[in-house]
Amino acid sequence: MDPVVALVLCFSCLLLLTLWRQRSGRGKLPPGPMPLPILGNILQIDIKNISKSLTNLSKVYGPVFTVYLGLRPTVVLHGYEAVKEALIDHGEVFSGRGSFPVGDRVTKGLGIIFSTGSRWKVMRRFSIMTLRDFGMGKRSIEDRVQEEARCLMEELRKTESSPCDPTFLLGCAPCNVICSIIFNNRFNYKDQHFLKFMRKLDENVQILSSPWIQVCNNFPVLFNIFSGSHKKLFKNITDLKQYFMEKIKEHQESLDMNNPRDFIDCFLIKMEEEKGNPQTEFTTEALINTVNDLFGAGTETTSTTLRYGLMLLLKHPEVTAKIQEEIDRVIGRHRSPCMQDKSSMPYTEAVLHEIQRYIDLLPTNLPHAVTCDIKFRNYLIPKGTTIMTSLTSVLHDSKEFPNPEKFDPGHFLDKSGKFKKSDYFMPFSTGKRICAGEGLARMELFIFLTTILQNFRLKSVVDPKDLDTTPVFNGFVSVPPAYRICFIPV
Numbered sequence: 001m002d003p004v005v006a007l008v009l010c011f012s013c014l015l016l017l018t019l020w021r022q023r024s025g026r027g028k029l030p031p032g033p034m035p036l037p038i039l040g041n042i043l044q045i046d047i048k049n050i051s052k053s054l055t056n057l058s059k060v061y062g063p064v065f066t067v068y069l070g071l072r073p074t075v076v077l078h079g080y081e082a083v084k085e086a087l088i089d090h091g092e093v094f095s096g097r098g099s100f101p102v103g104d105r106v107t108k109g110l111g112i113i114f115s116t117g118s119r120w121k122v123m124r125r126f127s128i129m130t131l132r133d134f135g136m137g138k139r140s141i142e143d144r145v146q147e148e149a150r151c152l153m154e155e156l157r158k159t160e161s162s163p164c165d166p167t168f169l170l171g172c173a174p175c176n177v178i179c180s181i182i183f184n185n186r187f188n189y190k191d192q193h194f195l196k197f198m199r200k201l202d203e204n205v206q207i208l209s210s211p212w213i214q215v216c217n218n219f220p221v222l223f224n225i226f227s228g229s230h231k232k233l234f235k236n237i238t239d240l241k242q243y244f245m246e247k248i249k250e251h252q253e254s255l256d257m258n259n260p261r262d263f264i265d266c267f268l269i270k271m272e273e274e275k276g277n278p279q280t281e282f283t284t285e286a287l288i289n290t291v292n293d294l295f296g297a298g299t300e301t302t303s304t305t306l307r308y309g310l311m312l313l314l315k316h317p318e319v320t321a322k323i324q325e326e327i328d329r330v331i332g333r334h335r336s337p338c339m340q341d342k343s344s345m346p347y348t349e350a351v352l353h354e355i356q357r358y359i360d361l362l363p364t365n366l367p368h369a370v371t372c373d374i375k376f377r378n379y380l381i382p383k384g385t386t387i388m389t390s391l392t393s394v395l396h397d398s399k400e401f402p403n404p405e406k407f408d409p410g411h412f413l414d415k416s417g418k419f420k421k422s423d424y425f426m427p428f429s430t431g432k433r434i435c436a437g438e439g440l441a442r443m444e445l446f447i448f449l450t451t452i453l454q455n456f457r458l459k460s461v462v463d464p465k466d467l468d469t470t471p472v473f474n475g476f477v478s479v480p481p482a483y484r485i486c487f488i489p490v
Contacts (some may be wrong), residue, residue, distance in 0.1 A: 049474045054392075077387065086376065086387065094431065097115065113366065146336050159486075193243075204233055204296070271283070271287070301362075308469075323450075361478055362427070363391060457489075
């Protein structure tokens with residue numbers, strides 16, 4: 001047979017198969033735009049701003065609809081009611097991890113973030129309990145955060161009020177907290193190994209948020225066909241894992257079963273306890289991936305929020321002034337801020353919530369999947385179907401937060417100036433898959449931000465009105481634009 005004819009026949013069969021698969025599911029899944037063969041609905045979605053595209057589609061198809069990202073159907077949940085009904089009311093069924101090819105390729109389903117089923121439950125439970133009970137009578141995690149805040153202040157003073165890009169320093173602080181918890185060791189901000197480590201973490205977030213990775217996640221075959229930023233991402237993660245393996249070997253050589261020093265020790269002890277269990281989830285490979293997850297989720301998300309937060313405070317000096325007034329009144333200048341202060345600082349608490357609401361750090365969340373067939377709002381969603389939840393649609397709901405595109409701490413204050421909670425506040429997601437490090441992240445944001453504002457006055461190098469807070473990337477993570485800031489000691 002002529003090779004050209006054979007190629008045409010194969011392509012035609014592939015098109016027919018695609019059309020059949022897409023049409024066969026249409027009677028069960030929620031409605032949505034008609035997908036093209038192979039491409040699906042990718043041409044109807046702005047890869048640079050997926051969240052905006054989903055909002056536009058929700059105006060046509062409602063709060064629950066289906067899009068095809070390549071050959072795969074994805075059910076989109078848009079708005080608080082749909083997200084709550086799925087992730088909270090049907091939390092167990094919607095607790096699976098959806099398709100995320102770049103993550104799957106790196107972790108092979110191990111760790112916390114990209115694992116699913118019983119493996120995910122075991123790893124999540126162990127990690128949360130270890131973080132919660134960490135220290136066993138020694139230094140608490142809050143002590144470690146306060147120590148790092150003091151180190152950060154020293155580094156900021158070294159800028160001598162000169163304009164600087166805060167990206168690196170604001171990344172070092174949360175990264176060192178994670179290092180302290182996992183390795184029982186913090187690094188000097190000039191340490192070359194630490195600098196290299198930080199660069200790789202920062203590069204990974206930039207790459208993960210790029211349009212190219214969004215395309216590759218929908219068409220994973222591209223990973224093998226083209227060269228691109230994903231090669232750098234995979235190389236960085238391989239290097240990081242090799243570093244983690246070296247640290248694990250050091251811990252194995254000095255392990256005291258009765259005196260765990262950090263997270264790695266606790267995991268190694270658990271591995272030893274389950275040595276005779278052939279079904280154990282506690283393996284060296286699982287430890288490497290769990291440590292990688294804790295660094296990825298615990299460093300860049302917090303540092304990006306801090307960086308974005310300081311930019312918003314530069315743009316809104318009247319907000320900054322009110323926080324500093326509250327700091328002077330509640331904490332003063334002669335002791336370090338602590339978590340006990342938070343309940344007495346409603347305005348600061350409102351600002352921290354508004355920063356996270358406004359920046360919308362994870363616009364479309366990590367993908368979920370249903371763990372069994374489920375009838376949801378009169379639609380039948382088959383087991384394994386990927387679920388995309390629009391956190392943007394919740395955090396920027398105009399009924400709950402009037403003028404949601406405006407940065408306004410009043411969104412979280414009642415008429416008497418007291419802090420006002422909102423069920424719509426879910427920057428860490430919600431339900432069974434809510435971020436395991438939520439408590440640590442809240443602690444770091446409060447202590448780092450209040451300590452900075454206790455010690456420094458913030459000054460912009462341009463007119464605050466000219467600061468553009470629009471994210472440069474709005475894919476996996478909302479990445480703020482670069483800016484320069486002066487930290488002037490008070």
